[in-house]
Amino acid sequence: MAELVKFMIDGQEVEVEKGTTVLEAAKSVGIAIPTLCYLKGISQTSGCRVCLVEAGPKLLASCSLVAEPNMQIKTNTQKVRSARKTVVEFLLSNHKEECTLCSRTGNCELQSLSYDLKIDRMHYTGRRKEVALDDVSPSLVRDQEKCVLCGRCVAVCKNTQSVSAIGLINRGFETVVGSPFGRSLAESTCINCGQCIMVCPVGALQERESIDDVWDAIADPQKVVVVQTAPAVRVALGEEFGMPIGTRVTGKMVSALRMLGFDKVFDTDFGADLTIMEEGTELITRLTSGEQLPLMTSCCPGWVKFVEGQFPDLIPNLSSAKSPHEMEGAIIKSYFAKKMNVNPQDIVVVSIMPCVGKKYEQQREELSVEGMQDVDYVLTTRELARMIKQLGIDFVDLKEGEFDDPFGRGSGAGVIFGATGGVAEAALRTVYEILAGEELDTIEYTAVRGLDGIKENELELPNGQKIRTAVIHGLANARKVMDHIRKGEKNYDFIEVMACPGGCIAGGGQPIVPAKVRSKVDVRALRAKAIYAEDVDMPIRKSHKNPDIKRIYDEFLGEPNSHVAHELLHTHYKAKTQSSNE
Amino acid sequence: MATQQRQIVVSDGIDCHAKHADKNIVKMMRRALTKNNLADQIELVRAGCLSLCEFEPVVIVYPEGIVYSHVTASDVEAIVKEHLVAGTPVERLIAPENELRSERIPAIDNIPFFKDQVRIALRNCGMIDPENxxxxxxxxxxxxxxxxxxxxxxxxxxxxxxxxxxxxxxxxxxxxxxxxxxxxxxxxxxxxxxxxxxxxxxxxxxxxxxxxxxxxxxxxxxxxxxxxxxxxxxxxxxxxxxxxxxxxxxxxxxxxxxxxxxxxxxxxxxxxxxxxxxxxxxxxxxxxxxxxxxxxxxxxxxxxxxxxxxxxxxxxxxxxxxxxxxxxxxxxxxxxxxxxxxxSIGTERSKGTKVFALGGNINHTGLVEVPMGTTLRQVIFDIGGGIPKGKKFKAVQTGGPSGGCITEEFLDTPIEYDTLIKLGSMMGSGGMIIMDEDTCMVDVARFYLDFTKDESCGKCSPCRIGTVRLLEILEKITMGKGTMDDLDALRNLGEQIKVASLCGLGQTAPNPVLSTLNYFYDEYVAHVVEKRCPAGVCKSLVHYEIDAQACKGCGVCAKNCPVEAITGEIKSAHLIDDDLCIRCGTCADVCNFDAVATH
Amino acid sequence: MITIEDLDIIAQKTKDRIDQSPARTVIRIATCMATGGIAAGSQAIMDLMHTRFDGSTDVEVQVVKKGCVGMCRLDPLVDVLVPGNEKVTYVKMDKERMQRVIEEHILGGQVVAEYTLHVANDHLLNDYTVLEA
CATH class of the missing domain: 3.40.50.11540 (NADH-ubiquinone oxidoreductase 51kDa subunit)
Structure with a gap:
């Protein structure tokens, strides 16, 4: 039994576990103290001063104030209200007044704060900061003039990702969030994961949009515009239309995509199955030879860039398999083009991804065949929602549609790629059966599921051989494991890494959940639950059992890791030299 | 071996305030030295304020260090002939002992500056070799x-x-x-x-x-x-x-x-x-x-x-x-x-001694250590030697950018942590900036805010943005664009920054504004309502004008004006175009007839 | 590694060095080498002292740095402690003035009065500003 602390909030007696903050304690008695810089589990710098409460003669930030016995806290005095109001007015006085043009309008924490605190007049106006937009990165755009310096992006980049591509620069009014030496994010250690976007309370960070390019392509009669959607998109897109977190909207999404004017709607699950075939075979080869172990997954572009920049010596351990949507793009522009008798140059492949890292990945020159990019545009889940809104489609009431052949069918193994542990589980489902030569009884490897940062598993094959697997999400965790491997303190055969905590379901391109909601529900758990429900409902749950996969190997690729497969489905990596904030 | 160098120091008080003195003392002295063939052997210096206003014009002859007071034109001749040439000090011109005590003091520890100090923290400073x-x-x-x-x-x-x-x-x-x-x-x-x-x-x-x-x-x-x-x-x-x-x-x-x-x-x-x-x-x-x-x-x-x-x-x-x-x-x-x-040293609630760094308009700038409870007046006037050039004391700023200004009426307050806070200031680390009548208190507040807004770390919003908003209003006032509403805004803003800021820097940053608003409200009002800076510091509010009576039409001011704001015929009164004037003050500096006035 | 007894021994041994009274036995010249002094040029004085007195055979002088007494506007300050005499503080010193002090005071036994403090009615006359020379 944990030690309890009893104290008073607004005349009510509150009893909470020792170590609880006043902010959390207040919540337990129905008082939602307004916050801005605070984000549960990510950041509590107490810099914004919105969550001030009266503690004795002083006003203190409740987000960092730990409850102590007999404290007398007042959250609702004139002094508190007027201080909070002034603080938000200050922030507004230095915030770009472009609410009607901002992608975060309606989902902006500053906007709701201003409304909630009844700010209807600006008492203090003056100079605003003027800083040029940083839109050089293929993934992210930073608008300092909207930034409220809450520090959440800095915290997530440093603590969750151990990347520290950004930090606070300059002092006082001139303070900005930026990369070392004032360079663009594109020239920093940024691995393009976009977790900073997910924590930004305002519109200071967003993806670099490609909506207009895609509209142009759709409007071009010359082009065959093909769209594919990643597994994680279907369990989050509904949130943009007011549906509960964790709602599965696969069929509605397909219908909407068709209404937007895409010529073909494919499922990236197919590419995921292909990845399992290629990567799984690679794993078997390495397990047999015992060389270049552990094999590390390569489907997360943020993780790949992290290895290239921070652990270049471990590049040989990365699987050479392209990521699923890149594989699918390459197949669309070869196999599919031939089958449909279309010039691959006229095919435009658009990937709907839960990710902004994919925008960076899309333009890597390694991911092209004969000067033609495998994928032409990457849109985030948010961008797709915006396009649907642009057309006035009533998404919630849409009928369920079906993906198109021949890449419309994926296995349950492909779907679970969207959650941390999914790739490992999918790979093990296939690799076990190939190596063991027998069908699995239970195919659900629960040991690699869930939200623990580092999950370890040993799978014993019938011949007694063991596959030692580690599943990691969040790059700070990955850094720990990589340091162990470098020092030879840990040995694994197979490692799955997803840069974003929770995996793709919580990727940098997903719907942004405001801090208020995040403090109440675990968004990642709800979305992951939906992903695993998709898996269960799939008729086929192992990649190598997918008949469309079998067909493409029969008709086109020959066998996994064949020469053709290597040409189209595999890639290589480059060590990167970068500066770092740390 | 060199003989001891003779030096004549003349302080005529002209740079201070009064025009009672005859500027020609220096000229006459120079002429007299030349006439007596002493010009090459004796160094003649015209000195700034010696804080001996009531004795000026003063002539000091070194190395003896003899001080002649109230020197007139005829006295100059006597000093040169009798003292410098004949070697006998002119006794009748030396102020009696009880009026002007002039002495050479060999060891620095014996001067009045140290008399009232009690050195605990500084006990060894300047006494021992710090590297040994x-x-x-x-x-x-x-x-x-x-x-x-x-x-x-x-x-x-x-x-x-x-x-x-x-x-x-x-x-x-x-x-x-x-x-x-x-x-x-x-x-x-x-x-x-x-x-x-x-x-x-x-x-x-x-x-x-x-x-x-x-x-x-x-x-x-x-x-x-x-x-x-x-x-x-x-x-x-x-x-x-x-x-x-x-x-x-x-x-x-x-x-x-x-x-x-x-x-x-x-x-x-x-x-x-x-x-x-x-x-x-x-x-x-x-x-x-x-x-x-x-x-x-x-x-x-x-x-x-x-x-x-x-x-x-x-x-x-x-x-x-x-x-x-x-x-x-x-x-x-x-x-x-x-x-x-x-x-046993100090007061009930503030024990021991405190070191202060005296600066600003004070004669003895420097470090002093005094028992807690010493009054501000003792520190500023007894130890610090008072205000130079016979000017009037206006305020003392304690506690640096976190502190506030204290006025004449509180000079007899004993220095303690709590008394200073009661006066809207604080002990701080011990900075003491003394200000004379020529100081504009709005400008002082502006100066400190300019400092704190630069030094704000940028973490918390009240300090990061609030100090800039405060400064903007102060700048508006010193530019003559302030309104009475701005004065209320200053006070509200200051109070909010104090309660809402994360650390001591922000929590005290408004103090210089709030304390000057408290004690010098009239001065703020003069800036806002009359568009006038009483101390003549705020450039936008200062106007230069040529007194047509005094102007001899020499044209020196027009020649030196960097923006050609001055016009006029030679030998007739000149005129300053206030719209063109940039308030640099050059005209007043160069005028030989004191014809340029400010208001 | 010293013991508590050693502290007393060292103190006893060094007592004469820091003695500011006429009872001391060796001449000591202490120049203010805190920031105020250095900014006013005291390094040149230190250099001169070392050149003149390090290993000198005619007269034994302790040449030392000293810290700040708080009157930086009169810097460089130089304390001259001659056995049998009261301490003399010279103000606003420079190399040339110091040369004279060496000759007249250290060697000649005559205090150079014009470099000491001149006080009239509690006002220091040494730190006047020069308007014209």
Missing amino acids: IDEYIAVQGYKALAKVLTTMTPDQVIDEMKKSGLRGRGGGGFPTGNKWEFAAKQDNTVKYMICNGDEGDPGAFMDRSVLESDPHSVLEAMTIGGYAIGSHQGFIYVRAEYPVAVERLQLAIEQARTYGLLGDNILGTGFAFDIDIRLGAGAFVCGEETALINSIEGKRGMPNPKPPFPAVSGLWGKPTVINNVETLASIPPIFLRGADWFS
Whole structure:
């Protein structure tokens, strides 16, 4: 039994576990103290001063104030209200007044704060900061003039990702969030994961949009515009239309995509199955030879860039398999083009991804065949929602549609790629059966599921051989494991890494959940639950059992890791030299 | 061997205020020297204010140092003929002893400046060689440490500190003994002792002086503190802009280590303590404890919310005591002479002495150490020698950018932590800026806000944005564009920044504005309503005009005006175009007939 | 590694060095080498002292740095302590003035009065500003 602390909030007696903050304690008695810089589990710098409460003669930030016995806290005095109001007015006085043009309008924490605190007049106006937009990165755009310096992006980049591509620069009014030496994010250690976007309370960070390019392509009669959607998109897109977190909207999404004017709607699950075939075979080869172990997954572009920049010596351990949507793009522009008798140059492949890292990945020159990019545009889940809104489609009431052949069918193994542990589980489902030569009884490897940062598993094959697997999400965790491997303190055969905590379901391109909601529900758990429900409902749950996969190997690729497969489905990596904030 | 050089110093008071003096004294003196063929042998100097206004014009003849007062044209001739040529001082022109006491004083310690000082923290400054540990030992250095380590338990040390009543000299005034006690109570094997040498108030240099002049006293006190709280590692956080202090500290640490006064088994007692130096990059905010800790940890110098206080969770999360340099320098004498001795100095709630850095419009700028409870008037007028050029005292700013201005009516207030706070100011680290009648208080507030807004770390919004908004309103007022609403806004804004800011920097940043608003409201109103700067400082509100009666039409002003704002025919009165005028004041400076007036 | 007894021994041994009274036995010249002094040019004075007195055979002089007494506007300050005489503080010193002090005071036994403090009615006359020479 944990030690309890009893104290008073607004005349009510509150009893909470020792170590609880006043902010959390207040919540337990129905008082939602307004916050801005605070984000549960990510950041509590107490810099914004919105969550001030009266503690004795002083006003203190409740987000960092730990409850102590007999404290007398007042959250609702004139002094508190007027201080909070002034603080938000200050922030507004230095915030770009472009609410009607901002992608975060309606989902902006500053906007709701201003409304909630009844700010209807600006008492203090003056100079605003003027800083040029940083839109050089293929993934992210930073608008300092909207930034409220809450520090959440800095915290997530440093603590969750151990990347520290950004930090606070300059002092006082001139303070900005930026990369070392004032360079663009594109020239920093940024691995393009976009977790900073997910924590930004305002519109200071967003993806670099490609909506207009895609509209142009759709409007071009010359082009065959093909769209594919990643597994994680279907369990989050509904949130943009007011549906509960964790709602599965696969069929509605397909219908909407068709209404937007895409010529073909494919499922990236197919590419995921292909990845399992290629990567799984690679794993078997390495397990047999015992060389270049552990094999590390390569489907997360943020993780790949992290290895290239921070652990270049471990590049040989990365699987050479392209990521699923890149594989699918390459197949669309070869196999599919031939089958449909279309010039691959006229095919435009658009990937709907839960990710902004994919925008960076899309333009890597390694991911092209004969000067033609495998994928032409990457849109985030948010961008797709915006396009649907642009057309006035009533998404919630849409009928369920079906993906198109021949890449419309994926296995349950492909779907679970969207959650941390999914790739490992999918790979093990296939690799076990190939190596063991027998069908699995239970195919659900629960040991690699869930939200623990580092999950370890040993799978014993019938011949007694063991596959030692580690599943990691969040790059700070990955850094720990990589340091162990470098020092030879840990040995694994197979490692799955997803840069974003929770995996793709919580990727940098997903719907942004405001801090208020995040403090109440675990968004990642709800979305992951939906992903695993998709898996269960799939008729086929192992990649190598997918008949469309079998067909493409029969008709086109020959066998996994064949020469053709290597040409189209595999890639290589480059060590990167970068500066770092740390 | 050179004979002693003769020098004639003439102070005619013209640069001060009155025009009672005859500027020609210098000219006449020069002429007389030439006539008597002395021009090559005697150096003639026209001096600025000597603060002997009531005796001016004054002529001093060196090397004898004889002061002639109320010198007239005919006296000049006599001084040259009788004194300089014949060698006999002109007795009849020398003021009687009871009116003007003039003397040569060989040792600096005997001048009035030191008479009312009590030196505890500065006891060794300027007396010993700071680079020689033996000299420190010879003035009973490390004796207090020896006493503490061999005859006292840590609890007794803390009790003694509490009994002494010593309070932090860096700003907050928290009782040092209690601070030590909090840290001592923490059940942790690793604790830290930090010396805060991040002196940042404009014009304050007491810590620098101690570190440069008596570094061992700080090391000794830190070791005593380490013993009291159970720490074995200390850090001195000192500004990199203090290279001499850093060098002396480094040397002192090496010497102490060689003697075994730092390190394992200090003085054979088994107690281990060592000290390292950490350099600050010159951020004012790093004087704040938690920002300082972040800086030592290699992070950006930004404060954290308190609680937790450093004594509970400080450097690398360990219990940490942070004491200011001057606080530490005061500690060894407490253990040598006893807490009772220390607490007998000062007042009920403020014990001991405090060092002040006197600056601004004061005759004796410099460092002084006085018992707590000394009045502001004693410090400014008795020790500080009063206001130069016979000007009137207007206000004294204490506590640096965090403090406020105190007016004439409160000059007899004894200096204590609490009395200064009551007056809307604070002790701060001990900066004392004296202002005379020519100071514009709105401009003073603007100056300090300009400083704090630059030094705000940018973490919390009230300080980051609020100080800029405050400054913007002040600038508007000094430009003559302010309204009465702005005065209310200043007050509201200031109060909000005080209550909402994260650390002491923001919480005190509005003090200079609020205290000047309090005491000099009329001056603000003059700027806002009459569009007038009473002190004639705010350029936008100053207008230059040529007095047609006095103007001889020489054209010098027009020739020197950088923007050609002055027109007029030669030999007739000139005119300044106020729209073109940039208020540089050149015309007034160059006019030989005092015809340019400001209003 | 010293003991508590050693502290007393060192203190005893060094007592004469820091003695500011006429009872001291060796001449000491202490120049303010805190920041104020250095900024006013005291390094040149120190250099001169070392050149003149290090290993000198005619007269034994302790050449030392000293810290700040708080009157930086009169810097460089130089204390001259001659056995049998009261301490003399010279203000606003430079190399040339110091040369004279060496000759007249250290060697000649005559205090150079014009470099000491001149006080009239509690006002220091040494730190006047020069308007014209």
